[in-house]
Amino acid sequence: MKMRWLLTxxxxxxxxxxxxxxxxxxxxxxxxxxxEKISPVQEYSVTMVMDVAGQTVNxxxxxxxxxxxxxxxxxxxxxxxxxDPEADDGKGVVYTLMPMMKTYVKxxxxxxxxxxxxxxxxxxxxxxxxxxxxxxxxxxxxxxxxTVDGKELSMTVWTSPKxxxxxxKMEMTEPMKSTILYKDYxxxxxxxxxxxxxxxxxxxxxxxxxxxxx
Numbered sequence: 001m002k003m004r005w006l007l008t009x010x011x012x013x014x015x016x017x018x019x020x021x022x023x024x025x026x027x028x029x030x031x032x033x034x035x036e037k038i039s040p041v042q043e044y045s046v047t048m049v050m051d052v053a054g055q056t057v058n059x060x061x062x063x064x065x066x067x068x069x070x071x072x073x074x075x076x077x078x079x080x081x082x083x084d085p086e087a088d089d090g091k092g093v094v095y096t097l098m099p100m101m102k103t104y105v106k107x108x109x110x111x112x113x114x115x116x117x118x119x120x121x122x123x124x125x126x127x128x129x130x131x132x133x134x135x136x137x138x139x140x141x142x143x144x145x146x147t148v149d150g151k152e153l154s155m156t157v158w159t160s161p162k163x164x165x166x167x168x169k170m171e172m173t174e175p176m177k178s179t180i181l182y183k184d185y186x187x188x189x190x191x192x193x194x195x196x197x198x199x200x201x202x203x204x205x206x207x208x209x210x211x212x213x214x
Contacts, residue, residue: 025103032089039165042066043189046166049181062190069194082195095197103204104197119121135181 018153048059048070060071068083087093092109129141139158146153155172159165163185170180 045186047183064190067195102201104201111187
């Protein structure tokens, strides 16, 4: 059971990195730049219904400035991810917390992902695709295309004025087919404590599958 849970956490972590790398969550990537142009909201929480490679996962996301927290309940267990791109002297860190075991995994944000969201390495454009309803809500539909080192990545984004022009739906096919529906936005400022590592958690050594001290 523990091994299966760790593999599930690994899949969640990998999925979060895919979106963080592709969209620049908490950084300077495509989604962040689109929001700067359309709706530069950086304090909110939202429920995301994610369909990644045919598997549906419900996730609660909080954003405070560049920091992002996601909470996933899956297989009767909970995993929490905190992305802090300014931690470790600006190198960036992703923490995956397992509340049931009071343990966490600390991983650096890959240097490749960081470089792909750098302003001087990002060819970014938005194509307007008109209006389209999502769950009965009128939205502006756009194609967001980013080219990094000659490689093109495209995503389709639906935003709604009722949600301060934030995304209500997003689709992409690369690096894997995935869809996100955004529901129940709350624009109250999240508590800063949501983005800090709990003092009573210990680090998990994935090699030995045993907790270790910080």
